[in-house]
Amino acid sequence: MATAAPERTVKAGWWESFYQGLTYRGYEGHWAWIFHRVTGLGVLLFLTLHIVDIFLLTLGPGVFNSLLALYKAPAARILDVFLLFGVLFHAVNGLRIVIIDFWPHATRAHKAIFWAEVAVFLIVFVPSALVLLAPLFGWGGGAQS
Amino acid sequence: MRPSSAERASSGSFELFAWLFMRISGVILLGMAVFHLFYMHFVFGVERMNFNTIGARWQNPLWRVFDFFLLAFALFHGFNGLRVVLDDYLSQRPGWRVLAKTLVFVLVVGLMSIGGYVIFTFPAAANLAAVP
Numbered sequence: 001m002a003t004a005a006p007e008r009t010v011k012a013g014w015w016e017s018f019y020q021g022l023t024y025r026g027y028e029g030h031w032a033w034i035f036h037r038v039t040g041l042g043v044l045l046f047l048t049l050h051i052v053d054i055f056l057l058t059l060g061p062g063v064f065n066s067l068l069a070l071y072k073a074p075a076a077r078i079l080d081v082f083l084l085f086g087v088l089f090h091a092v093n094g095l096r097i098v099i100i101d102f103w104p105h106a107t108r109a110h111k112a113i114f115w116a117e118v119a120v121f122l123i124v125f126v127p128s129a130l131v132l133l134a135p136l137f138g139w140g141g142g143a144q145s
Numbered sequence: 146m147r148p149s150s151a152e153r154a155s156s157g158s159f160e161l162f163a164w165l166f167m168r169i170s171g172v173i174l175l176g177m178a179v180f181h182l183f184y185m186h187f188v189f190g191v192e193r194m195n196f197n198t199i200g201a202r203w204q205n206p207l208w209r210v211f212d213f214f215l216l217a218f219a220l221f222h223g224f225n226g227l228r229v230v231l232d233d234y235l236s237q238r239p240g241w242r243v244l245a246k247t248l249v250f251v252l253v254v255g256l257m258s259i260g261g262y263v264i265f266t267f268p269a270a271a272n273l274a275a276v277p
């Protein structure tokens with residue numbers, strides 16, 4: 001429930017409320033909103049698996065270490081990049097939401113704030129993703145993970 | 146940032162609290178989750194990760210406390226977010242909504258229990274050698 005939202009009522013079925021969601025605020029914010037929702041749910045799915053995988057420590061080193069091979073497989077790096085994308089986008093965009101909700105003046109600069117968000121996201125995401133993927137291309141070097 | 150259902154708009158102080166909680170926990174997670182992710186990849190290193198190295202990290206109780214707060218904030222933030230999403234898409238289907246929210250509740254209790262259990266019962270240094 002954003003500060004401005006309470007008057008809105010959703011009377012329709014899930015498809016129409018989904019559609020309203022898609023069209024809510026028809027500027028950059030609406031794509032940001034869809035991405036925020038999708039990345040939030042994606043990271044939550046990962047978190048659920050992650051809590052289960054860490055719980056497997058209770059099965060002892062034998063089982064746990066052999067299952068960890070999944071995290072160390074080359075393909076896992078690609079999934080890692082998706083996770084990084086999801087967490088970073090959701091985090092930076094979430095910060096934008098908080099700033100705008102608590103500091104209404106910022107609404108006037110919403111476009112600038114949005115593009116600042118995109119810039120911060122790219123500056124952190126692109127180099128990190130390259131470091132994660134480097135070993136797949138045999139670039140070696142800095143990647144230690 | 147998102148449309149609210151008629152139900153949520155009229156359900157008073159709990160929703161206000163939830164709204165505030167999402168923002169506060171979000172800012173906390175911005176520090177904790179992003180730090181954890183980067184630390185695990187670029188400092189600790191996924192290659193080095195195994196039963197013993199994780200156990201060694203947990204010999205420092207501060208990491209256990211850190212992991213516990215990360216667990217609690219991420220879990221409640223994420224599942225409260227899911228609850229909101231369910232309200233949005235199931236606003237016209239009360240039966241499914243109750244079922245879905247019940248399942249979510251059970252999942253949160255279960256994940257919080259197993260997550261907290263492993264953080265605080267993992268053997269301390271003295272007992273680690275004895276783990277089969």
Ligand code: HEM
Pocket residue numbers: 043047050051052054055080083087178181182185186191194199202208212213215216217219259260261263264
């Ligand atoms: C692929 C990236 C990640 C790796 C390799 C990783 C690795 C680990 C490891 C090794 C632990 C064991 C505890 C420790 O050593 O401190 C752990 C615990 C934990 N991680 Fe991650 N992590 C990742 C991403 C994340 C993300 C994105 C989140 C938040 C959404 C997260 C939340 C947690 C939580 C809550 C715990 C405690 C688990 C429990 O109580 O069972 N992790 N992680």
Ligand code: HEM
Pocket residue numbers: 001002036037039040041043044047087090091092093094095097098146147167168170171172173174175176178179219220222223224225226227229230
């Ligand atoms: C890293 C820092 C994070 C920040 C700054 C953040 C911020 C936010 C904010 C402000 C909202 C409320 C949006 C609204 O009311 O319109 C939100 C929603 C949500 N967050 Fe996060 N969050 C973070 C991490 C996470 C993590 C780790 C997860 C998953 C475990 C997650 C899952 C969700 C979900 C599922 C929603 C609901 C999405 C929706 O209603 O469309 N978030 N987040």
